[in-house]
Amino acid sequence: MSDFNTLELITDSRGFATLWLSREAKNNAFNAEMIRELIIALDQVQGDPSLRFLVLRGRGKHFSAGADLAWMQQSAELDYHTNLDDARELAELMYNLAKLKIPTLAVVQGAAYGGALGLISCCDMAIGADDAQFCLSEVRIGLAPAVISPFVVQAIGERAARRYALTAERFGGQRAREIGLLAESYPIDALDQQVEQWVANLLQNSPAAMRASKDLLREVGNGALTPALRRYCENAIARIRVSAEGQEGLRAFLQKRPPSWQPQEPRS
Incomplete structure (x- = not known):
């Protein structure tokens, strides 16, 4: 496994991997380096026949605060074609995660904003804390959830996607469960125990x-x-x-x- 600056990819001896977003000081916000490292990590997971499934998590208090502010500021200073290259890189990440051959489970605590909802929507299943906070926040800063939108619509349906993309409302873990973004939500102090139960259940399967x-x-x-x-x-x-x-x-x-x-x- 490669060494990463923004991630940790940990293989469990039982036959699965956990991919941790690991920019805790930045609330696991995306930047170009993290996106590239996520693509590399998913390629490694795809190429490892010993892995049964993948768990996607965030270190620290938050799953991911979305795009890194410094990275967004840099993007605002780039021309159209360079921004298009950035968008294609993000799209490669989302499509690679959605098409991963093995099952994927996202585990969400704290904030999951903007592009983080794309990662969650690309996974086959997601669970999270009742007090987690979700937001398609792009319109608040003059942008649109463009690259992630197909996956969000698949996860929560067209009507809910229209509401939350156009209002940028925040919603919690229980609401995320109601609209299908999460399969289940739990009290935050029970989340790790529930992850182990999901892992144990998946390990029963061929x-x-x-x-x-x-x-x-x-x-x-x-x-x-x-x-x-x-x-x-x-x-x-x-x-x-x-x-x-x-x-x-x-x-x-x-x-x-x-x-x-x-x-x-x-x-x-």
Whole structure:
């Protein structure tokens, strides 16, 4: 794993990685260096076949305060084409996270503003603290949530996205759960314990089946029925039934034993 200035990528021996935003003194705000390092870190995660899933977190009090003020000031002094290059870099990050082959879980505490909502929306699942604060704050400073908007709409729906992008209202963890940005919200002092429960649950599942299910759901999209989608789904189940993990899972179920990928209980 590479050394990073703005991140920490930590691999757990149980078979997953945690990617920490680690600019705590800047409330984990984005700058060009962090965006580039996130792209590199996701490439490393994508290339590691031992990883079952990825957890995305922020060090310190806040998940991420959005864009770094100094970086935004620099951007304001750049011409259109240089700003376009910056936007393409941010888009590469968001699309790479959304298309990661393994499941992704964001864990949110404190502030999650602007582009931070993009990161959360790109993850397959997100949980957070009840008192977390979310905001699509771009219009307050004369900007728009352009690059992140497709992912935010997918996460919370078009109507809610219009409201929060146009008003820049802040909303909390419970509201984030209501509109679908978070799967669950918890008291802040219970958040780490809940993360462990989510991790333990994901570790029960076949790594190959989770990857296959993620590919399947991406292909299914909004569920519009077409002959091509029917054929894809038929082939998907046939392929996984004859795969090594599919065969192991079926045998384990019939033999009433845990499959090989599940953590083994220590013997007394």
